[in-house]
Amino acid sequence: MVPTILVQYLLLVCLVCFPATEARVRHYRWKVKWEYKSPDCYKKLIITVNGRTPGPTIVAEEGDTILVELEDNLLTENLAIHWHGIRQIGTPWFDGAEGVTQCPILPGETFKYRFVVDRAGTYVYHAHYGMQRVAGLYGLIRVSPRHPEPFSYDHDRSIILNDWYHKSTSEQAIGLSSIPFVWVGEPQSLLIQGKGMFDCSKVTELGVCNTSNPECSPHVQTVVPGQTYRLRIASLTSLSALSFQIEGHDMTVVEADGNYVEPFVVQNLFIYSGETYSVLVKADQDPSRNYWISTNVVTRNRTTPTGLAIFNYYPNHPRRSPPTSPPPAPAWDDVESRLKQSFAIKAHQGHIIKPPPTSDRVIVFLNTQNTINGYRLWSVNNVSFNLPLTPYLIALKKNITDAFDQSPPPDGYDFLNYDIYSVANNSNAKSSNGIYSLQFNTTVDIILQNANTMNKNNSETHPWHLHGHNFWVLGYGKGKFDMYNDPRKYNLVNPIMKNTVAMHPYGWTALRFRADNPGAWAFHCHIEYHFYMGMGVVFEEGIERVGNLPSSIMGCGQTNTFHRH
Amino acid sequence: MVPTILVQYLLLVCLVCFPATEARVRHYRWKVKWEYKSPDCYKKLIITVNGRTPGPTIVAEEGDTILVELEDNLLTENLAIHWHGIRQIGTPWFDGAEGVTQCPILPGETFKYRFVVDRAGTYVYHAHYGMQRVAGLYGLIRVSPRHPEPFSYDHDRSIILNDWYHKSTSEQAIGLSSIPFVWVGEPQSLLIQGKGMFDCSKVTELGVCNTSNPECSPHVQTVVPGQTYRLRIASLTSLSALSFQIEGHDMTVVEADGNYVEPFVVQNLFIYSGETYSVLVKADQDPSRNYWISTNVVTRNRTTPTGLAIFNYYPNHPRRSPPTSPPPAPAWDDVESRLKQSFAIKAHQGHIIKPPPTSDRVIVFLNTQNTINGYRLWSVNNVSFNLPLTPYLIALKKNITDAFDQSPPPDGYDFLNYDIYSVANNSNAKSSNGIYSLQFNTTVDIILQNANTMNKNNSETHPWHLHGHNFWVLGYGKGKFDMYNDPRKYNLVNPIMKNTVAMHPYGWTALRFRADNPGAWAFHCHIEYHFYMGMGVVFEEGIERVGNLPSSIMGCGQTNTFHRH
Known part of the structure; x- marks a missing residue:
C-alpha cells in the first residue's frame, strides 16, 4: 500500500508544478466578414469575427501559444490583425501591422497567426489595415499569470469601449484623403462592450434604426453584493478619449497595459484609444437597485451622448434601469484632471x-x-x-x-x-x-x-x-x-x-x-x-x-x- | 532634281503601306479609386478611372499593342480588369479575370496589362473581381481596321449603356450571399454614357440628390444634318437587358461584338449586357429640332424609368429638350421581337x-x-x-x-x-x-x-x-x-x-x-x-x-x- 502521506505529496506536486510548466496552444478559427449589425440600434455594414463584434475574447495563460487561423471573407478586401500589447518576441512577422510586418491577407485566404503570450495582462487585437478597425474588427486578449498577482478579487470581467460612426469606413477614409478635406466629425455613439443607443427619432429612413433591436440592448455587468470584481477595461476608439464611471462606485486601478500599478482610487477613469486598465470594484453599495456604467468623450468638445450600460446588483432584474440619472460627465476640457491621472500611474512597489x-x-x-x-x-x-x-x-x-x-x-x-x-x-x-x-x-x-x-x-x-x-x-x-x-x-x-x-x-x-x-x-x-x-x-x-x-x-x-x- | 512622279510614288508608298505595317504601342496610365459621383444626380461612392466613369476610351488600330499601367488606389480593395472581346492570343495571363488568369492587384500596386488588339471592332473593359463592375469601373475599346470596312459613314461615335443602383456594391453583394437571400431588385436608373436622371423628390436626405448637378446633365450626341454616323453601342449593365432607340431614326446594324453583320434595319435595338453593336444612323429628319435617345429595361417587368439622352441636330442648342415625348418603350415581355433580332444577326456576306x-x-x-x-x-x-x-x-x-x-x-x-x-x-x-x-x-x-x-x-x-x-x-x-x-x-x-x-x-x-x-x-x-x-x-x-x-x-x-x- 502506498502511504497516504506520499499520495498527498504527489497531489501537491501535481497541483503546484503542473500548471506552471505546461504551456498550451490555444487554437482559434475565425471567419471575418461584412455583416449588417445594429450595435447602437442603427443598422450598417460592419466587419465581424465569427459573426460578432467585439470578436471572441482570447483567453490564455502566460507562456501559452496562440494560434489564430484567420479566414478573410471580406469579398474584395484584404485584412491584417494586430495583437496589440503582445511583443511578438521571436515572431516579429506575426505582429499584424500591414505594410510593416506582413503583406495583407487576401479575400478567401486563411492566414495563421502563431505567437506566444509571454506576459500576463490585458491586451487587445484589432484590424491594422487601412482604417478597417473603424468597421468593428476588435476584441480582447486576457492572459492570466502563473504566479500570484499583487491584488485579489472574486471575479474577472472585461469591457471594451469604442466610439461608433454611421458613415461607412470607405466614406470616412475618402473624406480624409480628399481635397477639400472632409473631417469625420464626432462619433454618433459610444459603445460599451459593443452596445450603444442611438436616438432613432433622428433617422427618417425606414427599417434602419430600431431601439428595440436586441443587438443594441444595453450591456449588463451582473454583480453579487459584497464581492470584488476585477474589471478589465480597454478602449479601441477610432477617435475619442473617454472617461469611464460606475455610478457610486470607486475603482482601484491595479493594472495598465499588462503592467501592475501601485493602486490608486478613481471615480472617473480616463482611457485613451489603445490603452487597457484593470480596476477593482467592490459591489458595496445599496444592493436593492442597479447602477449606471457610463462613458463620455473627453479632450474634444463632445456632441456624442453618454454611453450607458447597467451595473446590475443580483438579484435585481438586469434590464431594470437605475432610479437615478447617470453621473455627470467630467468637463471635456479639464486637462488637469487627466494629467493628474497620468502622473498617478506608477509601477507597483513589488513589481518595479x-x-x-x-x-x-x-x-x-x-x-x-x-x-x-x-x-x-x-x-x-x-x-x-x-x-x-x-x-x-x-x-x-x-x-x-x-x-x-x-x-x-x-x-x-x-x-x-x-x-x-x-x-x-x-x-x-x-x-x-x-x-x-x-x-x-x-x-x-x-x-x-x-x-x-x-x-x-x-x-x-x-x-x-x-x-x-x-x-x-x-x-x-x-x-x-x-x-x-x-x-x-x-x-x-x-x-x-x-x-x-x-x-x-x-x-x-x-x-x-x-x-x-x-x-x-x-x-x-x-x-x-x-x-x-x-x-x-x-x-x-x-x-x-x-x-x-x-x-x-x-x-x-x-x-x-x-x-x- | 527628283522627278515629280517619283515623289508622288514615294508618297503613295508611305500612305498606303506605312499605316498597314507600323503597329503602335498605345500607352495608358490609369489610377483607379473610390470617389463621390452623381451619375444619375444621386451622390454615392463609385469606382473611377482617372476620375471618370465610364473610364477613358481606348483608341487603337488593329495590330496595336495596348499597355495599361493600372494603379489600384482603392484603399483596402484589390482589383482586376477584363478586356472584354480581346482574345489575348499569346497573353492569356492578361485577360484580367481574377481567379482564372491572375491574382488580384493589391491596393497601392501598379499592374501592367499588355496585349495586342488583333481585330478591328468595338469592345469594352470592366472590373472582373467580386462585383466591382457594379461600382462603375467600365469603358470602351475602339479598334479601327487597317482595311476598308463593308460600310461607310462620316463620323464615328460611341455610347455605353448601363443600369445603376444606389446601394453600395458591398450592400448588394452581402444581400445576395445572405440567408435569407436579399435580391438587389430593379435598378434605380439607366445611364447613357454614364449619365442618368433620378427623381430626387424621392430622396429625403439633404445634399444627396441634386438634379441640377452637371454630373447628371443628359448625354448629348450632336449631329450635322445629312451626315451618317456610326454609333458604337455597348451595354455593361449589371442586370438589365435593354432596348435602345433614337426617336424617329432608323438604325442599320452593321457590327456585332467586332464582327461585320449583314446589314438590317431596326427602330429598337435590343442589347444584352456584354454585347456591343455598331449601327449606322443618318441625320435625315427635320433638322430644326432635337430628338430623344432612349433606353428601357426589357425581359424583366420594369420599374426603372426610361434612360434619356439628346440626339442634337446642329445648330440647335444641345440642351434643348425635344418637343415630343420619348418614344414608347417596347413591351418588356415581348420575347418574339427579341428572338427576331437574334435571328436577324448574320455574318456580312463578304466577311463570312x-x-x-x-x-x-x-x-x-x-x-x-x-x-x-x-x-x-x-x-x-x-x-x-x-x-x-x-x-x-x-x-x-x-x-x-x-x-x-x-x-x-x-x-x-x-x-x-x-x-x-x-x-x-x-x-x-x-x-x-x-x-x-x-x-x-x-x-x-x-x-x-x-x-x-x-x-x-x-x-x-x-x-x-x-x-x-x-x-x-x-x-x-x-x-x-x-x-x-x-x-x-x-x-x-x-x-x-x-x-x-x-x-x-x-x-x-x-x-x-x-x-x-x-x-x-x-x-x-x-x-x-x-x-x-x-x-x-x-x-x-x-x-x-x-x-x-x-x-x-x-x-x-x-x-x-x-x-x-
Missing part, C-alpha cells in the same frame, strides 16, 4: 522594473498638422508617414533597398525657433516612408512633443502606441520640452511600463525603451484617422537576428520574388 | 468565316436556380461555380493539382426527365470549382439550355460571355433542345461570330467554337449578380503551349511559391 539610468539616443517627435500638396495630414518632425508596398520587415531582411526611402527622418525639429503655440506654416513638410534604425540592445528615449494644430488655440490629445515593446513612462510636462532641465525630473524610481501613452495638449511625454526585440515596429498615434493621415513612424532594430520569414507574409510589392522557406 | 461543319464535342449547359446549404445560387448542370484561391491558369501551368477540384463538371443533364417548365427541386446541386478540359484545336459545341427559375412560370434571359474566343451562333430555339433534330437546323452558312449571346426564356442557344487559344477561359452569364451567384464555367485548352507566366500575376493562393521569370 528599473529603467536604465541613461539612454543612448534621444529622439524628439514634434507632432503637427500640415498641408502637403493640398492634403491635410499629420506629421512628425515635418514628415508625414506613409506605408510602402513591400513591408519593412521583408525589405530589411531581404535587403531590398529600393522598397522604401533609405534616408531616415530627423531625430528632432527646430527646437529654438519653433513656436508650439501658434499655427505653423510647416511649408517644408513632406511625405515619406523612411524609418528610424535603432542600434540593437541600446536604450532609446522618445520625447513626444505636442503643438498647435492648424486651428488657432487648439492642441489635441494623442495616444501613441508602440509595437513590439513596453516603454517606461518617464514623465509628462507642459509646454516645450527642455532638453537640459526636464530630464532631471524624470521618474527613474518607479515609472510604469506601458505600450500606449497619451501626449496631452501643448505638452510633452517622455518615454524610454530598450531596442531589444529584433524586427520592424510601428509607433503611431492610435487614433485611427490620425495614423491614416500620417501620424506615425517605424523603428527597426536587430534585423540580422530575425529568423526566417514565413512565406505566408509574402505576396505584395517586391515580395513575390521569394521562395517558400 | 465558315464554321467547321461538325464538332468534336457537344456540351449542354442546363441553367437553373438552386438552393445549396440555404444559399440561393445559379447552377449549370447542377453545379454552382466558385473561384479557387489559386488562379486556374497558374495552377494548370505549374501543375498544382490541389488548387481546384480535379473532377470536371458534367457535359449535360438528365435530358429525358428534366422538366424545364417547372420549378425543379435540384436537390443534388453542389458548389464546385471544377473546370472543363478541352482538347486543343478541337471544335466544341455549347448548347445553352434555359429552364424555369425557382419562381413559378418564370424563365429569365441570360447573356453568356466567352473569354478568349469568338464563337459562331448556330441557332436559337424554343423549349428543350432536341439533340437529334435541332442540329439539322443550324445555320452553317453565314452564322455571326460573337463573344456574348443571349439565351432566351425557356429556350436554347447553340454555339460552336474552336479550342485554339491556349489558356484558361471563363464562360459565364454577364449579369454581374448571376456570375457572383455561380452562373459560369471555365474552359482550359492547350495549357502546355502557354508561355512563361509573368510574375506580376502571382501573389495569391499557392502562387507565392514561384520565382520571377
